[in-house]
Structure formats: C-alpha cells, structure tokens
Amino acid sequence: MLKAAPMGKLARSNEQKSLGPDRFTPSTVAVREHRTRERADRIIDQFVERFTEKDFFPEDGEDALFSLLVQLPDWPADLSIRIHNENDEVLAVFLEGSDESVVQDSIVLTQNVDAYIVPDNVQVADDEPLLRWVFSQLPAGSSVGMGGNFPGSSSDAGRIVTLREQIAGLAKDQRPLLFDALVAADEGTSKGQLDTRARNPFLPLWVRQQTPLSPALSALCALCPEVPAGRLEELLQQMPLTEQEEADFLNNLVLPDAFGEAMNISLDEWSNSLAIDGLSRTRSFN
Numbered sequence: 001m002l003k004a005a006p007m008g009k010l011a012r013s014n015e016q017k018s019l020g021p022d023r024f025t026p027s028t029v030a031v032r033e034h035r036t037r038e039r040a041d042r043i044i045d046q047f048v049e050r051f052t053e054k055d056f057f058p059e060d061g062e063d064a065l066f067s068l069l070v071q072l073p074d075w076p077a078d079l080s081i082r083i084h085n086e087n088d089e090v091l092a093v094f095l096e097g098s099d100e101s102v103v104q105d106s107i108v109l110t111q112n113v114d115a116y117i118v119p120d121n122v123q124v125a126d127d128e129p130l131l132r133w134v135f136s137q138l139p140a141g142s143s144v145g146m147g148g149n150f151p152g153s154s155s156d157a158g159r160i161v162t163l164r165e166q167i168a169g170l171a172k173d174q175r176p177l178l179f180d181a182l183v184a185a186d187e188g189t190s191k192g193q194l195d196t197r198a199r200n201p202f203l204p205l206w207v208r209q210q211t212p213l214s215p216a217l218s219a220l221c222a223l224c225p226e227v228p229a230g231r232l233e234e235l236l237q238q239m240p241l242t243e244q245e246e247a248d249f250l251n252n253l254v255l256p257d258a259f260g261e262a263m264n265i266s267l268d269e270w271s272n273s274l275a276i277d278g279l280s281r282t283r284s285f286n
Contacts, residue, residue: 029234030273036228037277040182047171052164055128062116064182066094067202068167069134071174074143078104080205081134086112095205098191107137131160176283178202187229216246223253227270235259235266 039060046058047068057065066081080103081094091111095103109116109130118124118133125132135156138144145159145166152158171178181202190207191199213221213229220232239262241249248254255263277283 029231033228036183036186040179044171044175044178048168051168068170070094070096071201072166078102080106082106082108084110091208092204093206098199105139107134128160215250219250
C-alpha cells in the first residue's frame, strides 16, 4: 500500500519507473485536455483582438464575458450576475469575490438553447442587445463603462464602447489567470466547489453540477487540486478501487501500490504536456 501525498510529493520508485506505461496508459484524456486549452486560448484571443468591435462576441465565450465583467474596477462588489434557464433554475452565479452573503442585487439573464432571452414585455435593442440588457439592470448611479473621453461617452452606447475596451484590456492583462479559469470551468469548477483549490477570481462563484463528484474523486481532487478532475476521474475508471481500498483512502489517505503507480504515470504525462504547452504560451506557472 502507498501513503498518498499532495501532488509533487508522490514520487515514483525506480522499480515503478522501469515498468513504464505498460501497466497503465492514460487514454484520450490528454487529447481532451489539449482541446480544452486550445478552446481557452481561442476565446481569450478573440476577447483581446476583436472584443472592441461592435456586436462582436467570442463563440462560446459568454461565461468568460461574465467572469470578466464582475472583475472590472467599477463593478460593484455586491452585484452578482445570475444565469437562469427557462424553468427559472439557477445555472451559474458570477461575483467579484467569493462570499455570496455580500450580494445586494443581481443581474439576471435567462438562457435557452442557443441565446439569452428577456421577459416578453421587454423591448430588445437592435444593436448590442446583451450588453444593453446588462446596463438596464445596473443600479442607479453605476459607473460601469464610464470614463470614456469622446463625444457621447456617457450615453449607454458610449459606455458600451468603453466597456468593450476595458474588457479587452483586462483579458490581455490577466491572460494567464483567465486561461486557468476557463480550463477549470470547463469541468464545472467554481470558487466555492473545493476549498483546497486556488480561488481564481475569474471562476464563477457557483455552477449547477450535472453529476456530483464521487467521494473518491473529491478526495483525489483535494489531494491534487491543480490536476484536471477529468484526468483523475478517468484514472478511477481504469483503476477502480475496491470498497475496502476506497475506505482506506478516504479514512487514511492510503492507496494501493498499483493505483499509486498508475497515478504517477498519469501525472507525469500531465506535467509533460503542461511543460510543452508552456513553451509556446505564457501561463501562470511560467
């Protein structure tokens, strides 16, 4: 049996290394992780390079937009953005900080299959409908989008121009943190999900979980907070723990030798892929 330790302290023995990947080979999870990183980079590139364009929104970038909005300097700390479905169930909550008890007001957006919708009695603007809806729900006297130095900058249209510039600048300045948040959020991670994870400001405060984490997977995520949950989940699928082994792990942090060996091989692959990725892009670990 092997005593589990936090990532980076679970060293492989020479005997384990000599076994190579024959005993365990991580499957397509590495490909999925690569695609997730590519998606995050694509979304950020579009924010940085094109978000100042009128009516432009990055494909599949709505959650990133809300994460950026609540981190703008003038965004009220007590104002959240809540995403609901058409049954009025909460799908996600975005907030500047991590304490929902400070919330005094919320901007509510309703999401259907492929768009955001407004109540039937609300007239939708022809241009910038999403951002105009956000502005219509801001508290009176809000300074969000203010600060532009051009004719008409204090109008809603002018404030949207300034807001777009601010968001593009924030995405550029905070790219490494935003990238980490998009990668983690792809697996449903939120600020309040796991106390052991670094609370990246660009993560949503809360997201509706489709499938709760199993006790063993939750424990592995706590043990290796930087490792994608999907990789650890696949590890458990390929190397399932018996009932007794799971009890030993949950109660004593003890893992079977074969599982520990497989885990080290998987983490080696993950570390190597991150190192290669970091050669071409600026990441938070560089």
